[in-house]
Amino acid sequence: MAIHIAHADDGLAETHEINVTPFIDVMLVLLVIFMVTVPLSTVDVPVNLPVSNAQQKQPESKPVYVTLQSDFAVSIGDRKVDRQKIGDALLAETKGNRETQIFLRADKAVDYEHLMGLLNALRDTGYYKVSLVAVSSGAD
Template sequence: MAVNLGSNDSGDLAENADINITPFIDVILVLLIIFMVAAPLSTVDVPVELPVSAAPQQPRPDKPIFVSVKADLGVALGEDAVDRPALGAALDAATKGNKDERIFLRADKGVPYGELMGVMNLLRGAGYLKVGLVGLEDTSGGGQP
């Protein structure tokens, strides 16, 4: 509590209800410095090698629809090569317009991740949201190639 020492006719010391905010500002500045130091440390870029999936194999549909991204970055629907802009129309013909049909997307091991995401964006843009990624089954049991 603070006391006002100014002249007072009654002779009693009146209480001053002001809060001393200096310690509060000190604490805030220390927290600011801590967060300024800690924030860049939490966003470190780390190269990642994705593991082989050991998930149980799902039952295969009678007539699966495969979209493949080849090593030369060409796209194929089943066995037929398809231009990327025509992929949506080709899928509509293969699925008879059924947008709920699961599309199996597979890509060559050397295809850049950005190219694979580009094909997934084409599938999403055409209205096909059920996309399954195809990979090799890990038979060694270790989870790593």
């Protein structure tokens, strides 16, 4: 008859790995909590702004439109203008006021080089307030 005596080496093998699943779960819960509470914790600073008595600026009675057509012809308003004389024509149209807002329209067939050439001509004349005009639509 044989008797088996248990030794310390006969136990279950110990694993030296950390189970990270609970750690990840806790981190995800904390992430959600912070994502929800951070926008709520921002403080709105109450400011009592003073009232302005300045008159509202009236828009120009007639905006200045510069149009670059698909054949590279330039127009100011409804008038065709020679591209080399665009500066003189704009000065006459705006009565010498270089602070006038210019609205630039270009045909979509016009390439970028010609559009930039016209923008450079406007800048060389001293008109820096130039807005590009586009048509807003849902589909082309």
